[in-house]
Amino acid sequence: MHFIVSIKRSLFNAFVFYKEIEIILWICAICVVCIIAGMIFYKPYLGVVFVIVSIPFEGKIDFGCISIYPLEVILAILALICIYKSIVGRNNYFGNMKLVYSCIPFVLCIMLSAMKSIELSLAVKEIIRWLALFLIYYLTINLINDEKKMRIILYSIFLTVAMVSVLGIINYLSMGYRAISFFGNPNPLAGYVNLIIPVLFGMLMTSVFLWERIMLGVFAVLSIVTWFVSFSRSAWLSLIMTMIFFSFFFFNKIKRRTVFISLIIFSMFAVIVLSTNVKNDLMRRSDLQRSLISAGYRVQCYPIGFNMVKDDLISGIGIGNYHVLIDNSLIDSGLPLHKYSHVIENHLHSLYLQLFVETGIMGLSAFVFWLACIVRYLVNSLKSIENPRYYWQFVGLMGGVIVYLFNNLTDVLMVHGIHLQWGIIIGLAVVLTQFRESDTCPKTV
Numbered sequence: 223m224h225f226i227v228s229i230k231r232s233l234f235n236a237f238v239f240y241k242e243i244e245i246i247l248w249i250c251a252i253c254v255v256c257i258i259a260g261m262i263f264y265k266p267y268l269g270v271v272f273v274i275v276s277i278p279f280e281g282k283i284d285f286g287c288i289s290i291y292p293l294e295v296i297l298a299i300l301a302l303i304c305i306y307k308s309i310v311g312r313n314n315y316f317g318n319m320k321l322v323y324s325c326i327p328f329v330l331c332i333m334l335s336a337m338k339s340i341e342l343s344l345a346v347k348e349i350i351r352w353l354a355l356f357l358i359y360y361l362t363i364n365l366i367n368d369e370k371k372m373r374i375i376l377y378s379i380f381l382t383v384a385m386v387s388v389l390g391i392i393n394y395l396s397m398g399y400r401a402i403s404f405f406g407n408p409n410p411l412a413g414y415v416n417l418i419i420p421v422l423f424g425m426l427m428t429s430v431f432l433w434e435r436i437m438l439g440v441f442a443v444l445s446i447v448t449w450f451v452s453f454s455r456s457a458w459l460s461l462i463m464t465m466i467f468f469s470f471f472f473f474n475k476i477k478r479r480t481v482f483i484s485l486i487i488f489s490m491f492a493v494i495v496l497s498t499n500v501k502n503d504l505m506r507r508s509d510l511q512r513s514l515i516s517a518g519y520r521v522q523c524y525p526i527g528f529n530m531v532k533d534d535l536i537s538g539i540g541i542g543n544y545h546v547l548i549d550n551s552l553i554d555s556g557l558p559l560h561k562y563s564h565v566i567e568n569h570l571h572s573l574y575l576q577l578f579v580e581t582g583i584m585g586l587s588a589f590v591f592w593l594a595c596i597v598r599y600l601v602n603s604l605k606s607i608e609n610p611r612y613y614w615q616f617v618g619l620m621g622g623v624i625v626y627l628f629n630n631l632t633d634v635l636m637v638h639g640i641h642l643q644w645g646i647i648i649g650l651a652v653v654l655t656q657f658r659e660s661d662t663c664p665k666t667v
Contacts (some may be wrong), residue, residue, distance in 0.1 A: 244432070256293060259303070262300055262303050263303050266315065267374075267375075270300075270301070270361065270375055273293065273300070274378045274643065275298060277414075277643050280375060293642065294350070301357060306330065315361075317364065318656075320599070320656075321595055321648075322360055324591065326592060328352075328592050329356065331584050331585035331588045332348075332349055332590075336540065339543060340543050341542065344543070345540070345542035347542065348541045348580075351641070352636075354641075354642060358645045359648055361550065362375075362648075363652050363653055366649065366650065367653065372570010372653065375646070380418070383415060383418040383444075384440075384444055385446050386403045386404060386448070387415065387441075387447065389403045390402065390451070391447055400452055400453045400454075401451045402452075408452040409452070410457065410635060410637075411455045412448075413626075413629050414638070415445050415448050415452070415457075415644055416449060416625050417640065417647065418445060419442070419446065420621025421462075421647060422442045423618055424615050424619060425615060426439065427617075427618070428612075428615045456632035459632075460631070460632075463628050467624065468620075468624075469498060523570075523575060526570070527575050530547060530548070531579045531582065534582060535582055536582050538578065538579060539579060540580065541581060543580065571632055571634065574586065574589075574631070576634055597623075600623065603651075603655040604617070607655065616651060617653060619647055619648075619651040622647040623648055626640075626641075626647075
């Protein structure tokens with residue numbers, strides 16, 4: 223009897239302790255949110271910094287008893303503060319509309335596609351992902367309006383990717399497997415680092431101080447090593463294609479110093495690879511048969527996707543319905559469910575294919591129109607930038623934009639929050655072109 227009473231008392235004490243810990247965590251979370259909100263209210267552009275830092279956490283921090291979604295919370299706080307200060311104060315945080323109107327047709331297609339939703343929660347989740355991309359881009363071009371803020375945002379990106387890279391390398395060395403870092407999967411990690419490497423090189427070309435070159439060089443080496451030990455073929459291919467693309471267009475303008483710095487960085491990278499067990503992993507994972515099997519699964523996504531959308535080519539199956547209908551589509555196609563369900567459980571391994579499936583020809587055409595407007599604007603702006611420092615910084619940002627588009631041919635980086643980083647990079651590229659256009663970049667921000 224005494225033993226039973228002791229067990230009950232222990233269980234009660236454990237329950238009370240658990241509740242106390244939960245209350246403490248909630249209090250800490252509320253305090254952190256209040257501190258962040260205060261800093262954003264004092265300097266709204268810091269909201270973009272907080273978004274950058276929270277991106278590697280895939281939009282969720284799980285404490286066991288509570289879960290916090292920093293991306294959504296910070297974006298909501300930032301948007302509300304900007305709206306409040308625009309109404310109450312004299313600040314105009316929404317005056318810059320560059321490339322905003324071109325995304326409106328795509329937003330309308332998404333909203334119309336949501337009317338066919340089978341499960342409302344999934345549709346809302348997908349809509350929020352896209353709206354978050356447009357929102358962070360819009361806030362970036364309106365909040366970042368001078369070189370000091372630009373550098374703060376860029377170094378926030380570099381420090382965050384350095385933190386992600388260090389953890390990814392530790393993952394690889396401790397587990398002997400592909401690096402995953404905060405993302406839980408090697409492919410999104412490679413896609414995230416992939417996005418920053420061109421921006422790093424663009425900044426490295428423009429740096430004038432020795433300490434800055436050394437620091438950026440260290441960041442670049444860490445990023446390249448992480449990009450490599452993730453062993454993501456799609457990320458490797460997309461970055462190589464981007465480098466070839468830019469080398470073809472900018473080969474005559476590359477300075478000797480730039481070539482020298484690049485050779486030093488890649489030499490350090492080669493020494494690290496050849497002096498460790500990474501070369502053995504590379505040989506094992508470069509096996510032709512394994513690569514063909516992986517490519518076969520990804521190619522098979524196209525007939526599966528076409529089978530899903532064949533009855534709704536114009537408007538698609540509806541945003542968010544992919545996760546509900548994919549198993550039925552696999553059964554109808556006659557493919558072995560046990561082989562393909564884990565491969566395409568989350569997405570169809572191509573952002574453009576998945577957009578076509580969910581929003582049809584209408585949605586894909588609107589998305590391509592938005593991308594065409596972005597690329598056209600960036601290319602035209604590149605011709606008019608005369609400042610050499612801005613020129614190579616702008617080329618690096620363009621590289622980040624292009625490598626993301628290549629990477630999404632064989633992956634869907636929308637589902638990991640990396641698209642927000644891409645939206646910030648596009649915004650920085652647009653802002654960089656407006657440093658010489660005082661009439662289009664409001665000084666009241």
